[in-house]
Amino acid sequence: MAEQNIINEEMVARTRALLEQLEAGDEDAAQESLDTLVRLRETTLYQELGRLTRELHDALKSFHLDARIADIAKEEIPDARERLRHVIDMTDKAANTTLTAVEESIPVCDAILDEAARLREDWGRFTRREMEAAEFRKLVKRVDEFLRQCGERAEGLRSRLNEVLMAQDFQDLTGQIIKRVITLVAEVEDNLVNLIRISGAREEESPAADKEKRDIKAEGPSVPGTRQGDVVGGQDEVDELLSSLGF
């Protein structure tokens, strides 16, 4: 600051001299005084710039030296990527296992329903005494066969339902993985906030810097459906919006 005072004093002196020279009509001397004033101004500017550069350099250095950050960037982010990819694989596998079991089960249910409906109709004819003895003997065989098949089919359905049940284990495993990634994201967030605090220290009181910090906090982990912005809150609102458009 002492340096700055000296510069300021000199500027005052030079400005006075400039005024006197101009009043005296000494243009050459006035020009020289003006040049000196400009140089003095530039010196102040460069000093300020130098100071800022040093601060930034120090801040970056201290940030850089934080080994934890280097570790996050080098190891944990790629590791988190792998983990999340694994989550996709697991959910994909679970969904496909479930879908396959369902797709195999539905025709079994349909077959049982169809045959049960046919038997019921024929059984109705029998109870109304509308059936010949020969046909009744066939009906008895069909009922017998149906009961046997029902047992087999129920067993098949049960084993597929078990597959569906077992396929849900992804929830536990992916939940654990995602929780770990959330912890990592929170840590990265803290470090980013710190970086902003260090690099933006000079403007800490300005509203812009505060806003920046808030924005980073508000972003948080992105979850589908909770994104910011003008989004609808579900199918009803979509329908409302579309009907307002003449749909």
Added chain:
Amino acid sequence: MDKNMKILIVDDFSTMRRIIKNLLRDLGYTNTQEADDGTTAWPMLQNGDFDFLITDWNMPGMQGIDLLRSVRADARLKDLPVLMVTAEQKRDQIVEAAQAGVNGYIVKPFTAQTLKEKIDRIFERVAAS
């Protein structure tokens, strides 16, 4: 409604395609084919005599909204009913899809009932026009 109508399901996730396919089969529509994005779907639509298109929005390659625009711009396909089934919930996007000429818009996750309602509604309107 013609239960034999030919339906193309476009979604980059095979599980979502399977879910839609199964729901459609439950509703009695068994004549379905699948594509994993707009780029794959476009030649199928051109050669396939499809009666109905169900498409996701966000896909690699060609997006659903671009597929919709291509359909509306094509002389032969322009009247094809298109239902969008997507996780995109921004108002701007829904308006954009409406302006591009979508016939129905379903946000994920959705229920079998919603799918049925929207399909019925679309074909009621097609029949009425």
